[in-house]
Amino acid sequence: MIEGVLLDYGGTIDTNGLHWGSVLWKSYQKYDVPVDRETFSKAYSYGERALAIHPIIQPGHTFLDTLQLKVEQQFQFLKDNGFKVEDAFIEMIAADCNHFAKTTVAQAAPILKELSELFPLVLVSNFYGNINSVLSDFGIDRYFNAVVESAVVGVRKPNPAIYQLGVDALQLPAEACVVIGDSYSKDIIPAKETGCKTIWLNVQGWEETDTKAPSVADLEINNFTMVIGGINGLNGH
Known part of the structure; x- marks a missing residue:
C-alpha cells in the first residue's frame, strides 16, 4: 500500500x-x-x-x-x-x-491539495537552491512536508541517494512510497533502485535516450491530473 x-x-x-x-x-x-x-x-x-x-x-x-x-x-x-x-x-x-509555468502550476495546485490531504508529500528536485522561494511564489509550498533539493543536499538525480533522502524524510519504508516524475532516467530508474513504486508522467522528452526496453515504471500517465487515480490503482482501489 x-x-x-x-x-x-x-x-x-x-x-x-x-x-x-x-x-x-x-x-x-x-x-x-x-x-x-x-x-x-x-x-x-x-x-x-x-x-x-x-x-x-x-x-x-x-x-x-x-x-x-x-x-x-x-x-x-x-x-x-x-x-x-x-x-x-x-x-x-x-x-x-x-x-x-504559473498557469500550469495553478492547474496542478488542486491536485497537490488533494494529494496532501491523503498522503504526506515530499518534493525531490534537481534545483538551484531557491526551490522554496519558487514554491512560495507560486503558492504551493504549504502542500509539502519536506523538500529535498539537490543544491542544498549536495546530491543530484539520477543518483538514487537523493530519493533515499526523500524516503527518509517520509519516515516510511521505500516500498510504501511512490515517486512521480517526468524523467525516466532521472526519476523512474533511481526511484526503482531505491525500492519505491513509480508513476511516470510520460509526455515529451528532450534528449533522453529511447532504449525501446520495457519500462520499469509501475504506471505511466500522460497528465498530472491522473496521479491520484494512479495511486488508487496501485493501492487496488
Missing part, C-alpha cells in the same frame, strides 16, 4: 510533463530568435551547467528571476559562438515561460 508520495518539480508540476528544453525552444521560436534547434540545445546544456556550477541563482530568487538568469546564460553561449541575438529577447522569453 502507498502511504507517502515523492514528487519531482521541474517538468512534472510546472510543465505537466514537458521538458523545459521543449518549453524554452517553443518560446525561442515564438520570438524568432535566429538559432536552430541543435544550437539551442547546446546553449541550453551550457546554461544548465553554468547554473549548477556557479552561484548565479540565489535562495531568494523567484522563478521569473531564475528564467531570466537561465536565458542570459544561453544567450551568452550563443554570442560566444558568433550568433547575433538581441538582449531584449531575454526578458520576453523569461516572461513568456514564467506565465506558462
Whole structure:
C-alpha cells in the first residue's frame, strides 16, 4: 500500500510533463530568435551547467528571476559562438515561460491539495537552491512536508541517494512510497533502485535516450491530473 508520495518539480508540476528544453525552444521560436534547434540545445546544456556550477541563482530568487538568469546564460553561449541575438529577447522569453509555468502550476495546485490531504508529500528536485522561494511564489509550498533539493543536499538525480533522502524524510519504508516524475532516467530508474513504486508522467522528452526496453515504471500517465487515480490503482482501489 502507498502511504507517502515523492514528487519531482521541474517538468512534472510546472510543465505537466514537458521538458523545459521543449518549453524554452517553443518560446525561442515564438520570438524568432535566429538559432536552430541543435544550437539551442547546446546553449541550453551550457546554461544548465553554468547554473549548477556557479552561484548565479540565489535562495531568494523567484522563478521569473531564475528564467531570466537561465536565458542570459544561453544567450551568452550563443554570442560566444558568433550568433547575433538581441538582449531584449531575454526578458520576453523569461516572461513568456514564467506565465506558462504559473498557469500550469495553478492547474496542478488542486491536485497537490488533494494529494496532501491523503498522503504526506515530499518534493525531490534537481534545483538551484531557491526551490522554496519558487514554491512560495507560486503558492504551493504549504502542500509539502519536506523538500529535498539537490543544491542544498549536495546530491543530484539520477543518483538514487537523493530519493533515499526523500524516503527518509517520509519516515516510511521505500516500498510504501511512490515517486512521480517526468524523467525516466532521472526519476523512474533511481526511484526503482531505491525500492519505491513509480508513476511516470510520460509526455515529451528532450534528449533522453529511447532504449525501446520495457519500462520499469509501475504506471505511466500522460497528465498530472491522473496521479491520484494512479495511486488508487496501485493501492487496488
